[in-house]
Amino acid sequence: MAVDTSFYKSFMSEEIRDEGRAQGRAQGRAQGRAEGLLLILEARGITLTDELRQKITTCTDPELLHRWLHRAATATTTEEVFAERH
Template sequence: MAVDPSFYISPLSEEIREEGRAQGRAQARSESILILLGARGIEITDATREKITTCTDSELSRQWLIRAVHATTAEEIFGSEELPDR
């Protein structure tokens, strides 16, 4: 029985792959934020951990990661101000 490879090169297939890549990037960024905060000795509550790990907004998690470099508390990374591109 021959397999029809057309699905694997279809726009739908590419969309599914891109969603998977985006989820992987979000998970990696969440892990990076948690590792950075932990390495800096900043306490991470369960609520904070959940907020970080459930974030699906790539730009927002990028801002959190940048803020985590300088934050003195985990809550500081959730500031509302926009950060300039660096």
């Protein structure tokens, strides 16, 4: 008995795989930026509360992490890094 594998070669299947790959790349970018942010803050001697550390490590938005990372390069306090700017 032959198994129908046509779905796995279909356009829809390709789209599902592509979407999964894109999500994986975004998660990888977010994780890398979170690790970089923690490293920079540690190197600059900026102490994090457990709450802020969790905020960083659970953030899944690569762009937000990028903004925090950019600010961390010159910040002297956690308030400067995480301030909400409008």
